[in-house]
Amino acid sequence: MKKITIADVAAHANVSKSTVSQFLNKRYDYMGEETKKRIETAVTELGYRPNIIARSLKQKSTKTIGVIVANILHVFSTQVIRAIEDFCHESNFHVIVCNADDDPVKEKRYIEMLRAKQVDGIIAFPTGENMELYQGLLDERYPFVFMDRLVPGIHMDAVLLDNKRASELAVDQFVKAGYKKIGMISPLIDMPVTPRLERIQGYKTALAKYNLSFQPEYLASGAFTDMQMIIQQMLSLSDPPEALLALNDRVLFEILQYAKDHHVNIPNDLAIIGIDDVSFASFYYPTLTTISQPAFKMGKKAAQLLFKQINQEDQGTAAQVYRFPPQLIDRESC
Amino acid sequence: MKKITIADVAAHANVSKSTVSQFLNKRYDYMGEETKKRIETAVTELGYRPNIIARSLKQKSTKTIGVIVANILHVFSTQVIRAIEDFCHESNFHVIVCNADDDPVKEKRYIEMLRAKQVDGIIAFPTGENMELYQGLLDERYPFVFMDRLVPGIHMDAVLLDNKRASELAVDQFVKAGYKKIGMISPLIDMPVTPRLERIQGYKTALAKYNLSFQPEYLASGAFTDMQMIIQQMLSLSDPPEALLALNDRVLFEILQYAKDHHVNIPNDLAIIGIDDVSFASFYYPTLTTISQPAFKMGKKAAQLLFKQINQEDQGTAAQVYRFPPQLIDRESC
DNA sequence: CTGAAAGCGCTTACAG
DNA sequence: CTGAAAGCGCTTACAG
Structure with a gap:
């Protein structure tokens, strides 16, 4: 079955390719009724489907953007992608999703491949390790938006949670409930990922606000494979924390x-607040106090910023970092 | 900043475009060392980046596939996408993700858009409502794989869970634990979606296997907004079920x-098994007995099937439905 | 061993 | 109101 092209339609309708093209792009300013109809029937009779690749080559726009997340398995990433996809859908754009897995090499490959594919722009959770690449993008004014993370020295549009505020909200809540010995657990800080850094910073600042001195033993981080041991160590301190903030x-x-495994009663033995609202927070025993991120709003904002760049509506405006407010969801674990 | 094209590289290296193209595609069969070097330096000096769109137009392959899920927010979809993405990555393919939201109109639009974009194939969770479209795809031998759902009458390659077996595993476990009054709750069956139909069928068959008669009042389905009421009704029966199978x-x-809200003790008042392993199953109170689906294996299989079709290695072989075994994860809620 | 030429399927100034 | 022609940036038989 041979592919039907615009030439076939033109022949079938007895007009030129140009006219068919005008018709398809709804530029019928001066087109005769008769001509329109002939083309229309030719299109349906032949089952013509335009080749957007050919159009893209000419128009230099693929109506596609790339989204590079660290890992699509993370709920936050999923929500951000969904918001971006919904936004793009309205403008008839498509999105190519890539998982960089926090690997700078993969990230670089993806950015280059996406550009080779002529995507109109990219939204990425940057690894932060491809400085020259980011700077090059910026110099070229290639449409690009950072999501969730900042890269020091690279002045790119970015959408982030107000991470310090997230920790502050948690500490506020702990203090309000009467806790003074407040610990925090973080994933491994193998690279300087913004949310981790800022949430830890926010935790320290919030403690200071209440004149609570920061105890280094109350802050631990490590790989997930070691985390049971890390928690064990912290809770085995001679003077252990009574409240714990989960970084994510x-x-x-x-x-x-x-x-669960060690029969620690929440919140009596240990109060807990987690950053990121989880699916089971409202029916866990006890229900879980969490700090939620407006993931959908953040995804939408990133898409809007990217489209502004794509449509060059950002001329002259400097890159900006947009901070979104976290929200405390007050339940029973604290 | 003008885009560098293959013509620029050719001029800079003092060779023809053909030769540059040969070089870029690593066909150096007869290429002189000297020539190679000249091209190589030209490429790096100019910072040349090939335009894959142009190549795609000529080669009629975009090295891109489309994945249409019902909703990317579902964990199962996410896992399937991740598996597909990983598989594609190895072959340097990209994936465009679309959310059809169980809307046949959206599904149709997406399939048409993806084809217009010349994607090399599509994996979809079909709504089941676009019969002519599916049949047309099949007639054209367009590379296409159904995921998670079947469409009666359309003989397309498909990857599914052995849904009946999933329900059977659950009923087996309930019976083993001594339960005879076994109910099941399902989402709204507004359209005939395979997993729902088959899981319900499997539940009935499994009951029969144990000579337990099927009680219509023990099977309920409805919208999530009504579900609290539906559960309430079932548990308020004069002779309510003592065990409940959650369809997903x-x-x-x-x-x-x-x-949680009505202080129903699990499993003493009510035993529970859920199909789909959930993130909190191992630390809920009590831990939750679940039936898991091998989502990653299923995603990978779908990608493999699609690639076989794309590479035309499926000539002569009839479309097949691949069933993946669910697995019981025995915990404390039953 | 390398180049000229045609062509992939569109769009778009321009001419008439 | 419509068409001929050039061109988007590649690839690929074919000639030499």
Whole structure:
């Protein structure tokens, strides 16, 4: 079955390719009724389907953007992607999803491949390790938006949670409930990923606000494979924390697993707040106090920023970092 | 900043475009060392980046596939996408993700758009409502694989869970634990979606296997907004079920929410098994017995099948349905 | 061993 | 109101 092209339609309708093209692009300013109809029937009779690749080559726009996440298995990434996809759908754009797995080499490959594919722009959770690449993008004014993470020295549009505020909300809540010995558990800080850094910073600043001195033993980080041991160590201190802030959902899982396995009563033995609202927060025993991120709003904002760049509506405006407010969801674990 | 094309590289290296193209495609059969070097330096000096769109137009392959899921927010979809993406990555393919939201109109639009974009194939969770479209795809031998769902009458390659077996595993476990009054809750069956139909069928068959008569009042389905009420009704029967099978994770959430809100003790008042392993199963109170699906294996298989079709290695072989075995994860809720 | 030429399927100034 | 022609950036038989 031979592919039907615009030439076939033109022949079948007895007009030129140009006219068919005008018709398809709804530029019928001066087109005769008769001509329109002939083309229309030719299109349906032949089952013509335009080849957008050919159009893209000419128009230099593929109506496609790339989204590079660290890992699509993370709920936050999923929500961000969904928001971006919905936004793109309205403008008839498509999105190519890539998982960089926090690997700078993969990230670089993906960015280059996406550009070779002529995507109109990219939204990425940057690894932060491809400085020259990011700077090159910026110099070229290639449409690009950072999501969730910042890269020091690279002044790119970016959408982030107000991470410090997230930790502050948690500490506020702990203090309000009467806790003074407040610990925090973080994933491994193998690279300087913004949310981790800022949430830890926010935790320290919030403690200071209440004149609570920061205890280094109350802050631990490590790989998930070691996390049970890390939690064990912290809770075995001679003077252990009475409240624990989980830096993200994955850490929260580990803490809950530990509590379950070692019969730690929440919140009596240990109060808990997790950053990231989790699916089971409202029916866990006890229900879980969490700090949620407006993932959909953030994804939408990133898409809007990218489209502004693509449509060159950002001329003259400097790159900006947009901070979104976290929200405390007050339940029973604290 | 003008785009560098293959013509620029050719001029800079003092060779023809053909030769540059040969070089880029690593066909150096007869190429002089000297020539190679000249081209190589030209490429790096100019910072040349090939335009894959142009290549695609000529070669009639975009090295891109489309994946149409019902909703990327579902964990199962996410896992399937991740597996597909990983598989594609090895072959330097990219994936465009679309959410059809169980809307046949959206599904149709997406399939047409993806084809217009010349993707090399599509994997879809079909709505089941675009019969002519599916049949047309099949007639054209367009590379296409159904995921998670079947469409009666359309003989397309498909990858599914052995859904009946999933329900059977659950009923087996309930019976083993001494339960005879076994109910099941399902989402709304507004359209004949394979997993729902088959899981319900499997539940009935498994009951029969144990000579347990099927009680219509023990099987309920409805919208999630009504689900609390539906559960309430079932548990308020004069002779209510003592064990409940949740058709999927979303239903499980609703049952757990109900149990929490109404102080129903699991498993003493009510034993529960959910199809879909959930993130918190191992640290819930009690830990949750679940039936897991091998989502990654299923995604990979779908990608393999699609690639076989794309590479035309499926000539002469009839379309097949691949069934993957569910697995019981024995915990404490039953 | 390398190059000229045609062509992939569109769009778009321009001419008439 | 419509068409001929050039061109988007590649690849690929074919000639030499």
